[in-house]
Amino acid sequence: MKPDGVLPSFPNNFPSNPYFVTCSLHNLPPEFHKNIRRPTAVLSMDSHHHLVNKYSRQAPRYTSYPPAPHFLEMEDADQAVQLINDRNEAPRPLSLYVHIPFCASLCWYCGCTKVITRNDGDSQAYLERLFAEMKAMKARMNPGNRVAQLHFGGGTPTFLSPSELRETGRVIRELFPFEDDMEFAVEIDPRRLTEDHVLALSEIGVNRASIGIQDVREDVQRTINRIQPMEINEQVVRWLRQAGIDRINVDLIYGLPLQTRRSFEETLEAVKTLDPDRFAIFHYAHVPWMMPSQKLLDRQPMPDAHEKFAMLEMMISNLTHSGYSYIGMDHFAKLDDELSLARGNGTLQRNFQGYSTRADTDIYGFGMSSISQIGDGYLQSVKDLDEYYGRIDREEHPWHRHYYLSGDDRIRRHTIMRLMCDLEIDFDAIGERWQIDARSYFSDAMESLEDMSQDGLIGWTSGGLRVTDAGRMFLRNIATAFDAYYADPEKKARYSRTV
Numbered sequence: 001m002k003p004d005g006v007l008p009s010f011p012n013n014f015p016s017n018p019y020f021v022t023c024s025l026h027n028l029p030p031e032f033h034k035n036i037r038r039p040t041a042v043l044s045m046d047s048h049h050h051l052v053n054k055y056s057r058q059a060p061r062y063t064s065y066p067p068a069p070h071f072l073e074m075e076d077a078d079q080a081v082q083l084i085n086d087r088n089e090a091p092r093p094l095s096l097y098v099h100i101p102f103c104a105s106l107c108w109y110c111g112c113t114k115v116i117t118r119n120d121g122d123s124q125a126y127l128e129r130l131f132a133e134m135k136a137m138k139a140r141m142n143p144g145n146r147v148a149q150l151h152f153g154g155g156t157p158t159f160l161s162p163s164e165l166r167e168t169g170r171v172i173r174e175l176f177p178f179e180d181d182m183e184f185a186v187e188i189d190p191r192r193l194t195e196d197h198v199l200a201l202s203e204i205g206v207n208r209a210s211i212g213i214q215d216v217r218e219d220v221q222r223t224i225n226r227i228q229p230m231e232i233n234e235q236v237v238r239w240l241r242q243a244g245i246d247r248i249n250v251d252l253i254y255g256l257p258l259q260t261r262r263s264f265e266e267t268l269e270a271v272k273t274l275d276p277d278r279f280a281i282f283h284y285a286h287v288p289w290m291m292p293s294q295k296l297l298d299r300q301p302m303p304d305a306h307e308k309f310a311m312l313e314m315m316i317s318n319l320t321h322s323g324y325s326y327i328g329m330d331h332f333a334k335l336d337d338e339l340s341l342a343r344g345n346g347t348l349q350r351n352f353q354g355y356s357t358r359a360d361t362d363i364y365g366f367g368m369s370s371i372s373q374i375g376d377g378y379l380q381s382v383k384d385l386d387e388y389y390g391r392i393d394r395e396e397h398p399w400h401r402h403y404y405l406s407g408d409d410r411i412r413r414h415t416i417m418r419l420m421c422d423l424e425i426d427f428d429a430i431g432e433r434w435q436i437d438a439r440s441y442f443s444d445a446m447e448s449l450e451d452m453s454q455d456g457l458i459g460w461t462s463g464g465l466r467v468t469d470a471g472r473m474f475l476r477n478i479a480t481a482f483d484a485y486y487a488d489p490e491k492k493a494r495y496s497r498t499v
């Protein structure tokens with residue numbers, strides 16, 4: 001660490017970093033090339049072991065800052081209401097998240113907030129409360145607001161019947177007018193999906209589908225209690241494309257029981273035949289102390305941190321040689337996808353739904369357990385279904401936790417989000433934006449950053465730092481250097497491991 005907190009400058013060494021090779025496969029403008037690189041994953045076995053041993057630690061995923069475990073119990077909603085009123089003085093674009101919690105069966109790895117039920121009728125009771133919650137929020141909103149992004153997540157949104165999906169789409173559109181080029185995404189579980197579901201999604205304006213696949217091998221599927229033959233995935237993708245829903249994401253998980261580098265490569269090869277636009281390949285978060293059903297997986301052999309790291313290296317190499325760019329964390333997108341373009345032009349955003357291309361949209365979450373991000377505040381709804389119903393029936397707000405950013409939180413949130421999205425930090429730009437000397441402001445981060453520089457995870461630049469290709473695999477670790485709350489041992493225990 002430099003005693004004065006001034007970053008060492010390495011303006012010339014970064015491009016020669018051994019983990020770093022510039023893309024030369026496509027004809028896109030230089031700004032685009034700047035951030036779309038084909039990692040070569042040339043870590044030696046020794047470096048690999050050293051890095052995995054040192055950096056396999058529990059850390060947040062930084063879909064918010066501070067991370068959700070730091071949100072506070074809400075005693076009254078006055079501040080939340082004031083925040084919403086302030087943000088609705090002028091019209092603005094919105095992002096809406098709608099949580100549908102129901103699933104027909106339990107996947108044993110699941111870390112989501114869900115309700116397992118075989119009773120199709122449960123969803124009607126839920127929708128009545130969901131619509132009531134939306135109507136109450138609509139009354140607080142500026143009538144000129146327009147929806148730029150709409151996301152149905154869960155649980156399983158397609159647990160709803162086709163007619164319930166049509167009804168939900170109709171109610172939302174009546175309450176919240178859509179922008180013409182709005183992105184409307186829905187998470188899909190192919191196992192119970194019918195062609196009529198797909199037609200209903202198309203009719204209500206869905207234009208992006210995220211298909212949960214996780215792993216195509218039957219032995220892994222049996223172990224996680226999620227049987228899903230590849231033919232079903234193929235059928236669903238065909239239906240979606242025929243219905244005009246042609247923006248296709250696929251969700252996979254690595255780190256599950258029985259998976260190996262080799263087996264996961266089989267999964268990747270099979271899924272590539274579906275030709276998705278994006279991959280989200282999540283690192284399995286084994287947190288049985290928070291999700292007791294995950295204990296069911298403890299009986300099976302799980303890949304260790306070294307094997308998982310090898311899987312990550314393999315998928316980066318495989319996909320970046322197959323026409324996808326590595327967006328960051330667990331996301332890959334085709335080179336001409338808007339996520340890749342946003343990465344190239346510095347407009348990529350990160351929020352509770354992962355990476356996004358829409359800046360400056362407040363996110364309003366609806367449904368149990370949903371989180372809203374409105375200006376400098378976060379509001380989280382209750383996670384218990386009966387409590388959610390009770391609050392809505394009594395015409396109360398559904399939030400039980402909240403957080404409002406301090407001045408320091410705002411600077412750190414901006415810095416961490418730029419790191420996660422741009423894979424670099426420009427201290428001069430941060431200093432100018434927040435009217436601080438950013439190098440001094442983050443002097444407490446310098447010791448660990450210098451250590452990561454020695455390990456080849458970051459390179460110093462004249463303006464700040466840039467994440468190397470090796471460092472991309474430890475992005476969460478790098479971000480912790482800027483996290484003022486990371487040292488809290490009680491909260492840290494709630495995070496999954498980075499590798």
Ligand code: SF4
Pocket residue numbers: 102103105106107110111112114154155156189212
């Ligand atoms: S379908 Fe999704 S939300 Fe439901 S149990 Fe499986 S992983 Fe969890």
